[in-house]
Amino acid sequence: MDYIKWDDSYSVGINLIDNQHKKLIRILNKVIEHSEMDVRSKVVAEVLTEMTSYASYHFESEEKYLVKLGKEELDLHRKEHQFFLKETAEFCFETMNNKQTLPKEVKVFLRRWLLNHILKSDMKLKNLKIDE
Ligand SMILES: [Fe+2]
Incomplete structure (x- = not known):
């Protein structure tokens, strides 16, 4: 699977968030890089832990910025974040217990979720015009 490359079209116009997204992409690339390794190896466990805790x-x-979009938007957005954390916790558990390497569908899910989420949901931050 190809690595993810940052693209300026992912920018939500807030430096702090863009930098965090760049770091998340770097971590995701590490997940992709190590996905052929045995999931019981220390390095895979570290990369997966880094991803979930950084996420x-x-x-x-x-969410501190999203508050400014109103409660309805915040609640919807929060649900997406919670969904991601729940799914990743489940696949980590499933993979560690039943698989040898990280399944392809997991990598596809991570990649698709993150890019879709940035481009659709996080892009709403663009209208905030925040002075940092
Ligand atoms: Fe988000």
């Missing part, structure tokens, strides 16, 4: 840290910072 939840990032979602929290994003």
Whole structure:
């Protein structure tokens, strides 16, 4: 699977969030890079832990901005974040217990979810005109 490349069209116009998205992409690329390795190896466990913990840290910072879009938007958006964290926790558990390497559908899910989420949901931050 190809690595993900940052594209300026992913920018939501807030430096802090763009930088966090860049870091998430780098972590996801590490997941892709190590996906042929045995899931019981230390490095795979570290990369997956880094991804889930950084994602939840990032979602929290994003939600501080999303409050400004109103409660309805915030609740909807939060549900997407929670869905991601729940799915990743489940596949990590499933993979560690029943698989040898990270299944392709997991990589496809991660990649698709992140890029779709940035381009559709996070893009709503663009209208906020925030002074950092
Ligand atoms: Fe988001």
